[in-house]
Amino acid sequence: MLRLREIPIAFSGSPLDRADHVRSDPAALAELATPDARLLRLDGLAPVLVDEGALEWTTLADAPEGSELVFLGLDGAVACFAPVPPPTALGTPHAGPANWAAMSVLGADELAIYGSARALISWHARHRFCAMCGAPTVLAKGGWSRSCTNAACATEHFPRVDPVTIMSVENDGKLLLGRQPRFPAGRYTTLAGFVEPGETIEEAVARETFEEAGVRVRDVTYVASQPWPFPSSLMIGCHAHTDDTEIVIDATELEDARWFTRDQVAQALEAGDRGEVGEAFNAPPKHAIAHVLLRNWVEQGG
């Protein structure tokens, strides 16, 4: 796949060909689903790593009897699948310790393959019933949809991708960063929030920044995007300016929000690269698009 930006975006750049034409062609799909096609090994939703820090693959011959399988795409001529976990093995849809560990050891290609698989199987596992009529649903189109089994309903459901705006907000050479109570010690990062029905990206950036920090933005620009598979967000990274200096935090969302200078942000990123905590704050990890936004601001001035 294309790599369109100079700063790497974790979970992007999957080497698999999604082969959309195969998904809606049951005969082609059946032909690819041979016993020696590849099956991603998973522990529920979490990746299983082999010693050297790579994803573990097995073959379709090892797939549990009757388990639903998602077609991830083609690696050359070889089809790759992932199993949908049973409802008892779901855990949280958010990133757990096994996921952060995987992020720290997996290469970009493998992380992208796991991310796509994770978002899809998590969606399947949580959508076993039809939201329209309540009847059971079954996996369809190689795992790129689910169909209602109630013939009178027969609604087709598609995997969710939830757009989230995440924004570096600047005033006179200082950046607005906030922290939630659940964050690691000293961590400050960019504000973020889901795009709601009826909003543009720019409007969502403005609303979220005002709701969370009481700051009005102008001149919103797009920086980069990231698929974040916990559970299935499309992070839309933006930069914005504000003329407001006073911060009024929404205490239900944030514990604190502050302005940081470019030197402070640059130092915190450098410290983070060395596995250390910055002097002014603990910068977001490199797998988060917040890190990309901070680096973009330091290097390109916005």
Next chain:
Amino acid sequence: MLRLREIPIAFSGSPLDRADHVRSDPAALAELATPDARLLRLDGLAPVLVDEGALEWTTLADAPEGSELVFLGLDGAVACFAPVPPPTALGTPHAGPANWAAMSVLGADELAIYGSARALISWHARHRFCAMCGAPTVLAKGGWSRSCTNAACATEHFPRVDPVTIMSVENDGKLLLGRQPRFPAGRYTTLAGFVEPGETIEEAVARETFEEAGVRVRDVTYVASQPWPFPSSLMIGCHAHTDDTEIVIDATELEDARWFTRDQVAQALEAGDRGEVGEAFNAPPKHAIAHVLLRNWVEQGG
């Protein structure tokens, strides 16, 4: 709300304050839900217009007994609501004749209010059951979520917003536009497709353009976005370049795709402004972000 771009984006710029703090505060919500609070009149999912071409409003006193109500936001101090239609009154989630008629007469503010309401009530009406366990769900947080009524499940569900990439693709001063069989006569427009789990915006643009037209893109840039409430898309408008000239269409998606010169696109847009069909093709209507992308390309060269 802010108006951040010079070319108007239909369905954006709602004058209502979404008042997020009210949604999760049942007491505040109850205080606003007085009999004289405003209730949007709807015919199923379609808007009801008063003679002069404005949205028709009634009051909460007229709400059908037991009907679910979505809190749209505040117009000054007055709360605005919309009723969720019964399953029998749904029709298609896509834009029907009543919607296109409304687009042609409603002002920007009213179109934005209707768009948000439409996306929300359509989602509620199609999510009366829990995808996790199949039990009935009930409206919660003033209509900004639904809760599963099965205490053992109690999953909270949030309105969907589906990100869609839509892209003007250029090669040496010519633009790639395609048509689907269902389009009006002569209509050509930008290619588009849903962002899938595991993709950046730029990757989705590249995949969709290659799938639909066999053309490889480079240098993808973001142009503008639009909330499109049929049923609830976030249209993410991009521009891209290609070095390929040969088009290979996916006949399951497109009937034709061609290159158009800047003069042809400019003339088609001008003809459209006069309510006429262009010489080379019939340009997309001004309420579609495709129109904005075409105008952006003609006026700014990309």
